Amino acid sequence: GKSTLFNVISGLTPPSSGAVYLHGRDMTGWPAHRIARGGLSRSFQVANVFGRLSVFDNLRCAAMRSCGLGYQWWRGLAKRSLNERARHIMARMGLHDRAQVPAGELSYAEQRALELGMVLATDPRVLLLDEPTAGMNRAESARMAGLIREECRDRTVLIVEHDMQVVFDLSDRISVMAYGELIATGEPEWIRRDEAVRRLYLGPVQQEQA
Numbered sequence: 510g511k512s513t514l515f516n517v518i519s520g521l522t523p524p525s526s527g528a529v530y531l532h533g534r535d536m537t538g539w540p541a542h543r544i545a546r547g548g549l550s551r552s553f554q555v556a557n558v559f560g561r562l563s564v565f566d567n568l569r570c571a572a573m574r575s576c577g578l579g580y581q582w583w584r585g586l587a588k589r590s591l592n593e594r595a596r597h598i599m600a601r602m603g604l605h606d607r608a609q610v611p612a613g614e615l616s617y618a619e620q621r622a623l624e625l626g627m628v629l630a631t632d633p634r635v636l637l638l639d640e641p642t643a644g645m646n647r648a649e650s651a652r653m654a655g656l657i658r659e660e661c662r663d664r665t666v667l668i669v670e671h672d673m674q675v676v677f678d679l680s681d682r683i684s685v686m687a688y689g690e691l692i693a694t695g696e697p698e699w700i701r702r703d704e705a706v707r708r709l710y711l712g713p714v715q716q717e718q719a
Contacts, residue, residue, distance in 0.1 A: 510689050511669040512554060515637045519551045520544040531635065546574060550633035554640050556620035560613025564604050564623055567612050568595035571630035594630065601660060602626040618649040625656060635665045642672050654678050673710060677701070685710065 516522035518529055520541035528537045536544055559567050569591055576591040599605050602622045607615065612623055621641060628636055641657065642650040654675045657666070670676050676683060677697050684694040685706050693703045700706055 511686060512639055515551060515639050515667075515669065518544075519549060519637060545631060545633075548634040549637070550628045550631045550635075551637035552621075552624050552628055552639055552641060554643060556617070556624045558612040558620055558623055558627065561611055563609045564599060564612055564615070565595055565608040567623060568598050568626055568630055571627035572598070575630065575632040598626045598630050601629075602656065618645055618653070621645070621653060622656060625653075625660070629660055633664065636661060636667070638666060638668045638670075640669055640671065642670065642675050650675055 513522060517524045520536075520539050520543070523538060528535055530536065531544070531547055531549055534547070536547060539547075559570065562570070572591055572594045576588060576594055596605070596608075599608060602625065604619065604623060604626070607619065612620060615623060625638075625641065628638075638657065642653050645653060650672055657668075657679060666679075668676070668679060677700075680697055682695065683697055683700045685692050685700060685703070687705075687709050692705045692709070693700055695703075701711070
């Protein structure tokens, strides 16, 4: 139900009951593009990029609205602010030397970094990141966590993540679910000591360390 919750919040799935608010404004039932323009952006469990477009063009597409450009295909995309924003984000994501590579040819970790860059290119106030380190090795996960920590400062970030080290490294507040039920919510150190969380997720080694 975690990704379903993100789908409801971001407008991909209509809620069957309840309401969704963004900064005090009821956005229940809004289409996804309207919610995105309202300041909320998200990533997906599987990297969602334009595989046949270059890294640079992926970022330019994502940055168009925040740079004041609508989807008007008869206009060129040479606006300086758009290109500068794309290059800046590309550098921040460590992809500056991959600018002209089709996104579909990037490694999995690079695609996830590109997707994070596309999310940030919309200049959101709220980010939903759905398993941003899924499928990564430890070094790749640590690098992605560092990117999120550095680039998402001063923004509200909700993360669905199964790597508990990443969760504890990034979170101010954690909610833990098991079998569709919320079993604990609180600050990281409180979550570390919660018996149900330790039994279901952290295991005996982490229990001794906690």
